[in-house]
Amino acid sequence: MDLQNLLLGNLDKASLVGARISMLMVFAPFFGSTAIPMPVKAGLTVAVTAVLMPVFHAFPAVPDFASWVRIVLGEAVVGLVIGLVMNFAFEGIEMAGEIAGFQLGYSLESSIDPTTQAASSVFSVLYQTLSLLFFLQLGMHRWMLLSLARSYAYLPVGAARLSKAGVMHLMHASGAIFSIGIELAAPILIATMLTDLSLGLINKAAPQFPVVFTSISIKILVGTTLVILSLGFWPGLLGGYFESALATTARLLRAW
16 A cells, blocks of 8 residues: 555656656657657656656645646646747748748748648758757757756746746747847848849840849859858857757746
8 A cells, every 4th residue: 555655646746747848848849850759759758757756855735636737737838838949949940941942932842841741942941950950969959958957946846837927028039030030041131132133233234134034043053052151150050049049948937
C-alpha cells in the first residue's frame, strides 16, 4: 500500500513537471518538427521529466481534481510560451524568405515546406532549412532546454497565472516576426530596387534593350549572388535573434 501511494504521488508530481516540458516538445523549433516521430518526442519528454523531478523538493498542494487541472493548464501555457517565442524568430526568417522570393520572382514556383507542410516559395523553404541548421550548429536546442530548466527557478510549478500583462508582453514579442523579416530581407529589397532603377534607366537610354525579358533573370542572378555572399554573416545574425528570443522568454515568464 505504501508503494502504491509512493508511485501515485510521484506520478502526480511527474504530470505537473511534464506538462511544461510536453508543450515545449510540441511547439518549440526542432523539437516540434513533424520529422521527429511522436514516440521519440514522448520518450524525450519522459527523460527530461525524470532528470528535472529530483531537483524540486517543494510541490504545490493539490487538494482536488479541479486544482490539478488548473495547475497542469498553467504549466502547459508556460511551455507553450517558451516554444512560441522561439518560433517567432523562425517565422520572421520565413517571412524574409517570402519577401526575397517575391522580389526575385521565385514566388511563381512553390514547394512544400517540410516544417509546416504548406506551400511556400523556394527561398522561404531555403531560409527555413538554413536557419534550422544554424540553430542546431549554434546549440540553441540545448540552450532552450536550459532555459526551460531555469524557468522553474523564477516560476515554480503551480505559480503560473494568466495575466493581462503577460498576454500584452507576448503580443509585443510577436512583433519580432516583422522586425526580423524586414531586417533579414533588407539586402534583397535594396538590391532589387537598385536593379529595377538601373534597368529603368537603361530602358530610357536604349529602348531597344529587352528589359522585360531580362529583368527577372538579372534580378535572380543579383539576388542569389547576394544571398550566397551573405551566408557568412548568418551565424552571428541568427545567433543574435535566437539569444534575443531566449531573453524575451525569461522576461515574459517573470512578468507572468
